[in-house]
Amino acid sequence: MRKISQFIYVNIAKPILFMFPADGVHEFFLRFGNKLGKRSLARKFFKKIWSYENKILEQNICGMDFKNPIGLSAGFDYDGDLVELLPSLGFGFNSVGTLTHEPYAGNPAPMLARLPKSHSLLVNKGFKNKGVKKVLENLDQGPREAPRGVSIGATNKPYPDFDSMLRDLVDGFRDAENFDNFDFYELNISCPNLLNINNLKERIDSPLGLGQTLGLLEGLNLKRPVFIKMPLEKSSEEIKMLMDVADNFSFIKGLIFSNLAKDRTNKTFDVEEIKKAGAGNFSGKPVEEKSNAMLHYAYKTYHERFVLVGTGGVFTAEDAYKKILLGASLVQLITGMIFMGPEQIGLINKELTVLLKKNSYHNIKEAVGTLA
Numbered sequence: 001m002r003k004i005s006q007f008i009y010v011n012i013a014k015p016i017l018f019m020f021p022a023d024g025v026h027e028f029f030l031r032f033g034n035k036l037g038k039r040s041l042a043r044k045f046f047k048k049i050w051s052y053e054n055k056i057l058e059q060n061i062c063g064m065d066f067k068n069p070i071g072l073s074a075g076f077d078y079d080g081d082l083v084e085l086l087p088s089l090g091f092g093f094n095s096v097g098t099l100t101h102e103p104y105a106g107n108p109a110p111m112l113a114r115l116p117k118s119h120s121l122l123v124n125k126g127f128k129n130k131g132v133k134k135v136l137e138n139l140d141q142g143p144r145e146a147p148r149g150v151s152i153g154a155t156n157k158p159y160p161d162f163d164s165m166l167r168d169l170v171d172g173f174r175d176a177e178n179f180d181n182f183d184f185y186e187l188n189i190s191c192p193n194l195l196n197i198n199n200l201k202e203r204i205d206s207p208l209g210l211g212q213t214l215g216l217l218e219g220l221n222l223k224r225p226v227f228i229k230m231p232l233e234k235s236s237e238e239i240k241m242l243m244d245v246a247d248n249f250s251f252i253k254g255l256i257f258s259n260l261a262k263d264r265t266n267k268t269f270d271v272e273e274i275k276k277a278g279a280g281n282f283s284g285k286p287v288e289e290k291s292n293a294m295l296h297y298a299y300k301t302y303h304e305r306f307v308l309v310g311t312g313g314v315f316t317a318e319d320a321y322k323k324i325l326l327g328a329s330l331v332q333l334i335t336g337m338i339f340m341g342p343e344q345i346g347l348i349n350k351e352l353t354v355l356l357k358k359n360s361y362h363n364i365k366e367a368v369g370t371l372a
């Protein structure tokens, strides 16, 4: 059934959807998905035809039960419209956001574009969201079928200085602490679309800036584990310095490798597509190689300290399996779902099971980091 519906998505639905502007299609799916998620019959239907469960994929990480390692990465479901639907599509976890303390209407459109030959999306959202408080107030309060993360970052607005930006970021976390309808935090220090913030003198993704940020967050005694969403285009030395800083703060439980790519010289780009690309940064295959290298490096240096999450360019079970062997306990994606269809989540989980069994693993945990 998954293969049949994927055939229909890839050969009929996707070519039609790709004729329309990406921003509008995204909005449409958020609205439609929100309505579907509220209907138990629809949830049951998708669960039956698309999701895949197998004990071999189950893990307990930081006290959370993950039925499978494939999650929806931050940036697709900014305002949490899809949280009720996503577990029935087969996701093992999902991240809402990135949310900011204050609402933000988004960068000037277009905020999204497709680069089909490069297997990538051009992203220029700048955290379009309704703000932490409003989103969490509206978010489903019932029991969760899968762990739910909330990604928080700084609002994309002009700040007089770095300290004001930090205060705003910390206020976002303070607001979120008043809600119990999610399980973990992502601290986003790595969005390359935030022009206002990137113009400040100090940077949140420098060792000094990160140290200051985590020092302030420590004062909140956060109730839930925090995973840091890492930047992509850093050297191993720079990543090591950031990890050394994070190591000093016990509430930082994990690291996510990595955010979007800025570099337009990456060899995975189709030359004509990249020439025409407008403002923004890139997801998908142009992220994969570098984020895998950083994941591998992080596993070698810090695997006993941090849970590692791999994201960037996962389209197939083989792509996800590679991240797991390099050190990822969990894997996130967006672009692969848009290019391959939502049934790809169940297919990845099913094929991951085959790969794990073929290599004589009894549980996914045994495979994590075996290539490191």
Ligand SMILES: Cc1cc2nc3c(=O)[nH]c(=O)nc-3n(C[C@H](O)[C@H](O)[C@H](O)COP(=O)(O)O)c2cc1C
Residues within 6 Å of the ligand: 073, 074, 075, 076, 097, 098, 112, 121, 123, 125, 127, 151, 188, 191, 229, 258, 259, 260, 282, 283, 284, 285, 287, 311, 312, 313, 314, 332, 333, 334, 335, 336
């Ligand atoms: C449309 C879109 C919006 C994104 N927005 C965010 C965001 O708000 N916060 C964040 O941490 N990452 C964001 N990202 C990055 C993704 O979370 C992910 O790290 C990246 O796209 C690599 O995964 P992929 O290749 O599977 O898409 C965004 C990506 C896309 C495609």
